[in-house]
Amino acid sequence: MTADAVSPVPRSALPREAPPAVTAMVQLIRDTWAMAEPYTPEISQFFYGMLFTLAPATRDFFPINMEVQRGRLVRALVHIVQMVDRPDDLAPFLRQLGRDHRKFGVISGHYEAVGTALLAALKRQLGPEWTAQVERAWAEAYTIIARAMQASAESDDNPPFWNATVAEHRRLTWDLSLVRVEPEYPVPFEPGQYMSVEVPQRPRLWRYLSPANAPRPDGSLEFHVRAVDGGWVSRAIVSHTQSGDVWRIGPPLGRMSVDRESGRDVLMVAGGTGVAPLRSILDDLAQWAENPRVKLFYGGQTREDLYDLEQLRMLASTNPWLSVVPVVERGAGLPGCEHGTLADAVTRHGAWPNHDVLVAGSPAMIRATVSRMLVAGTALDQIRYDPFTID
Numbered sequence: 001m002t003a004d005a006v007s008p009v010p011r012s013a014l015p016r017e018a019p020p021a022v023t024a025m026v027q028l029i030r031d032t033w034a035m036a037e038p039y040t041p042e043i044s045q046f047f048y049g050m051l052f053t054l055a056p057a058t059r060d061f062f063p064i065n066m067e068v069q070r071g072r073l074v075r076a077l078v079h080i081v082q083m084v085d086r087p088d089d090l091a092p093f094l095r096q097l098g099r100d101h102r103k104f105g106v107i108s109g110h111y112e113a114v115g116t117a118l119l120a121a122l123k124r125q126l127g128p129e130w131t132a133q134v135e136r137a138w139a140e141a142y143t144i145i146a147r148a149m150q151a152s153a154e155s156d157d158n159p160p161f162w163n164a165t166v167a168e169h170r171r172l173t174w175d176l177s178l179v180r181v182e183p184e185y186p187v188p189f190e191p192g193q194y195m196s197v198e199v200p201q202r203p204r205l206w207r208y209l210s211p212a213n214a215p216r217p218d219g220s221l222e223f224h225v226r227a228v229d230g231g232w233v234s235r236a237i238v239s240h241t242q243s244g245d246v247w248r249i250g251p252p253l254g255r256m257s258v259d260r261e262s263g264r265d266v267l268m269v270a271g272g273t274g275v276a277p278l279r280s281i282l283d284d285l286a287q288w289a290e291n292p293r294v295k296l297f298y299g300g301q302t303r304e305d306l307y308d309l310e311q312l313r314m315l316a317s318t319n320p321w322l323s324v325v326p327v328v329e330r331g332a333g334l335p336g337c338e339h340g341t342l343a344d345a346v347t348r349h350g351a352w353p354n355h356d357v358l359v360a361g362s363p364a365m366i367r368a369t370v371s372r373m374l375v376a377g378t379a380l381d382q383i384r385y386d387p388f389t390i391d
Helices: 020-054 056-061 072-081 087-104 108-129 132-155 232-240 272-285 309-317 342-347 363-376
Strands: 162-173 176-183 195-198 207-209 221-226 246-249 265-271 294-300 322-328 355-360
Touching (some): 020 056, 056 108, 072 132, 087 132, 176 232, 221 272, 265 342, 272 355, 294 309, 294 342, 342 363
Parallel strands (some): 265 294
C-alpha cells in the first residue's frame, strides 16, 4: 500500500450498523492512535526501515528522496484502518484501491510486510500501552483491509496502468495549467471519477487527478492542475510539462455520479480545481435533452480563482437545467456572485431537501462544507464526496 491514499474527512453516522465487536475494536484503535499520532515522524522512520528490511523490493515503490514521502503512508494506513466500522463506505473504496495498487507490482507478501512493519512501529512507540488487546485490534483491522484489496486486485483483468502522451499543455493562469493527454488505450472511467498519475519529472510520486471531461471517442483526458505550495508533482506539471511527455495513469477511482432517473435535483459544490470532476459530470449530462435541475456553487478566495467560470456559464446558457452561482471569499464580486466561503453560501439556502449533493475540492474545503451542511440539516446520505489528497 502506498501513500497517495486518503485524507481525513468528517466522521459520520453509518448507513448500516457495524457489529459491536468491530465498533469496540475501532474505538481502541482510535484511542491508541491519539497517543501515538504526535510521534508520526518517529513511527514513519521506523516503519520504512522495517518494511525495507522485510521486503526490500518495496523500496522501488517509493521516490528516491524519502523526505518527500514523510508520514504520508502511515497516516493513510491509519485513516483506512479507522474506517473498518464503516463497511458501506470502506468496501467499495478498498476494491478500487486494491486494483489501483497493481500498478506497483504489489504481491501478497508485500501486504504482510506492510502490516508487520506498521504494528512493530506502533508497538515501539506506545511501549506499555501496546497490550495484547491493542495488538489484536490493529492486526484484525489491517487484515480486513489487506484481504479486501488483494481479492480485488486478483479479480481485475484490466491493465495495471495506461501510458498516455501529453498532446497539449497550456497555462490558464500563472499557477494553473490545462493538460490534455492521449492514452494508448482508452481508460474505462466514469464521469466524476479520479485516477492516479505519474509524470516523468517526478518518478514514483503518484498523485490523484480528476479528468475535467466525460469519456470522449478519442479517449483523451483533460486535467486542470494548480501548483500548490510544497507540491512536488503539481509544480512540476504546471512548470515543466511538455508535449510528448509520457504519463502513466492508474485505474479509475471514486463514486461521485448523478442518477438521472432518481427524480431528485442536484446540488454541486466545487472549490478551485475541484470543479474538474463535477465538470466531467456536467459534460456527460449535456449530451441528454432532459436532466435533473443542477445548481453549481463554484467558489474560490478571489474572482481570479474561478478560472472556469466563463466556460461553465456558456454551458449553462445552452442547458436550462444548469445554473451556476460564483462564490468569492474576498475582493470585488461580479453579477450573481455570493460572498463568503462555500460552506457559508450553500448553508444560507437551508438544508437542500430532496437534492443529491456532490462536493469536490481540497480536503479542508470538503470537511468544512460537509460539516456545515450536516449542522444545517442536510442528511448524510444525500452527500457524496471522494476522500483523497491532491498533492
